């Protein structure tokens with residue numbers, strides 16, 4: 001499917017945004033999600049990527065300055081085989097497949113996105129986590145020359161996120177390099193990012209340069225910014241409100257009426273057992 005052409009589609013967006021490059025050998029999605037896909041234009045023009053500004057239009061306008069080559073991801077810490085992976089190698093590490101995931105942002109809007117990538121577990125198993133690897137920390141690029149938003153202290157840069165090791169190894173956790181069959185647009189976290197569909201969108205760190213396996217729970221950028229508002233787990237939970245707004249409902253981008261938010265963003269059958277016995281109001 002070739003989507004990245006035509007002025008009609010791009011509308012007000014800068015030209016580079018949709019100068020898409022097809023990804024080769026992508027296995028089609030096997031999961032039949034009944035949700036309608038969010039149009040490419042909304043996925044690429046309504047973003048949170050604070051490295052390029054805090055408004056939803058900023059990333060599409062400003063991310064042109066991001067250089068996605070050369071690019072490496074360093075994987076280190078509690079692993080037997082620490083390594084630096086070049087992006088070209090990462091793109092071929094495991095078969096790429098399309099995964100249609102719901103993305104639920106903490107700000108109570110959502111989208112349905114056909115990502116392209118493979119399970120993060122494919123990468124992690126190659127570095128052989130040790131018995132002390134209890135958590136995984138993800139670090140995004142820090143370079144204020146490319147990322148003008150980093151000239152302001154809106155967040156503690158570089159952007160950091162984290163998962164428990166079993167969450168990171170769960171097959172749903174995706175290392176994504178594309179969407180709609182094409183190379184990931186810069187504003188969506190090129191050249192490679194995380195997608196954790198049962199958690200609020202901010203857990204899905206973009207433009208990752210480092211993955212660190214650690215023994216202690218890492219402190220994330222959002223936990224530092226607002227510890228009462230952003231917990232480590234951040235599982236989508238309609239029963240636990242954000243201190244400043246309800247999480248019971250969400251607006252699907254492109255729809256008028258709000259819809260109820262589902263526990264674990266609709267992925268409870270696959271992931272709820274990871275949290276059995278935990279109080280998810282305390283571990284929010």
Ligand code: MTE
Pocket residue numbers: 043046047048049050051103104105106140159187188189200201202203204205206207
């Ligand atoms: N990653 C980095 N490095 N910087 C960010 O500001 N924003 C997060 C997440 N990853 C963010 C990030 C938030 S709040 C959301 S909702 C998703 O990216 C948005 O991803 P999308 O723009 O592809 O929809």
